[in-house]
Amino acid sequence: MTVNLDDVDWAIIEQFQREARISVSELARRVSLSASAAAERVRRLETTGVITGYHAAVDLTKIGYPLLAVVRLKYPGNRHQPLRRLLEERHEILECLRTTGEDCYTLKVAATSMEHLEALVDELAGFGSTTTGVVYRQTLPHRGPARP
Amino acid sequence: MTVNLDDVDWAIIEQFQREARISVSELARRVSLSASAAAERVRRLETTGVITGYHAAVDLTKIGYPLLAVVRLKYPGNRHQPLRRLLEERHEILECLRTTGEDCYTLKVAATSMEHLEALVDELAGFGSTTTGVVYRQTLPHRGPARP
DNA sequence: ACTGAAACCCATATCTT
């Protein structure tokens, strides 16, 4: 499942994790390659599924979601379909991780207000018992792991 | 703190959250705007801090990090500097949220192996008591909230 | 697998409405 990546591949991944909208020729300059070679590398990283996409990061507060919360969900039973449907519908749920341990799901949700957060948690509480923590601050900027 | 966004701004944000590397002219086509108008909109979203960056998403398994875990950390006291330093250094820590509630920090970490994960948790355990859950699956793809 | 050249496409700036 692991793909063999050399130094240049890692350099490309690093650059694109920080600034995904630089041009391929700019990328080529930064990793010391010709533009066509860099374009080919990027294509390979995309087709092999190493790079899965490019996404804009937004300031949630500025777009009207000043609250961020972590909701842990103890989910009894094994009927996961209804929860999946909720995740599809509610775009306020930004991330959902199913984990080992007592709290089966850890969710990251954005809310417009405490009332909104309350309503979201109520919806989730329909599936099991929840533990909610409101996020003071996101300590890290967006980034990925380095070369292992 | 909130910025006023109209339908076109939201359409641009949506497009860039899904595909951040499309050209401005392609974006213009998708949101029914001229290229120069679209470019101007994007510039405004960037300078007002609505869009904070563009980032490549990678398949962690394919780059050698087959394990993902959620670590919750009970952090007694108020000396947060040493933890901040660890976050800077250890790029395996992908995200760190400081929250209300008993578990002050919720971290998302990537690991190359169980041994590696154990070492990471040991490092974190130096700061307080930890609760770790290994992630079975990330249920949602990368996305952002919709218009409130 | 990378380079370099050519043709084509896109981005950016400026001006006009």
Added chain:
DNA sequence: AAGATATGGGTTTCAGT
């Protein structure tokens, strides 16, 4: 805020190494 136009730079393809 949108459209037109021009120019410089970026992307893509292909032959050559």
